[in-house]
Amino acid sequence: MNDLLTGKVAIVTGGASGIGLAAVQRFVAEGARVVIADVAQEAGEIAAASLGEMAEFQRTDVTDEASIQAAVDTAVASFGQLDVMFNNAGSTGDRSAVTEIGPAGFDKTFVLDVRSVVLGHKCAARRFKEQGTGGSIISTVSVAGLQGGWSSVSYTTAKHAVVGTIRHAAKELAPFGIRCNGVAPGVIMTPLLAKAFDVPPARADQLVKHLVARLGGKQAMGRYGSVEDVANAAAFLASDLSAYVSGTVIPVDGGISSYTLSTSDEEIYAAAQEFVRSLT
């Protein structure tokens, strides 16, 4: 790769799987040393072991502030400093409709998808200020944080709130040389999708293959995004190449959040043909 992150130390929450794991691998390939901060102990340890001295696993539950702080402490104890915080852990949360959502499910979604990000900013920014070095904080949003209609009310509201956190923190932390940005993936095929549809983990790969075969071609670019596509954007935001970029969210979605998706011309044509056929 390009040594984009040589000398930097990063934490990636949710780094044991999917987008987070791809980011860990990309950051290390660019020369960073990385703490994989995840609740998934076995997967996290396997990922860290595969990267040798460049990575360490710290069991971290991002719903617990002390646990996030412990990940920061581990980065400093093991690698001497912290330069990049990637608040990536999250899940689709409570998928209830607006008419069904209850306070417990809503709160649970917010604790995992929003409060964790706010506290990730807090713990990292305190360390950056102490070091006097500045730093980069990146958070995983979603196209559901930029538009309505992609997901449930709790997830959509939560990811919009993450954008608010990024925008606010960018201003408050700018005087300390701390940049805050987000990446907003479109549909990326990761185990998260299996969880979202209650498909057993052992069948996750089959689900992904099925969805790619059925729907991949419907994306304007003719394919779904990959975890590497998202990791590449995160690497840019982690690096000094983005030194004057703050308070923004980069969609990594093949363009789908830039235009109206509702019904494609092809779908209208196919439906009209169906109707015409029914007349004969």
Ligand SMILES: NC(=O)c1ccc[n+]([C@@H]2O[C@H](COP(=O)([O-])OP(=O)(O)OC[C@H]3O[C@@H](n4cnc5c(N)ncnc54)[C@H](O)[C@@H]3O)[C@@H](O)[C@H]2O)c1
């Ligand atoms: N996959 C997509 O299509 C997609 C689209 C938009 C946004 N996202 C976002 O991307 C991020 C990563 O999702 P993914 O698709 O890679 O999912 P994933 O399920 O593959 O990975 C999520 C990781 O987060 C970890 N995690 C869950 N709860 C945690 C907690 N309390 N503390 C620490 N770690 C925890 C899991 O153990 C897992 O390793 C999430 O924030 C998600 O909302 C995903």
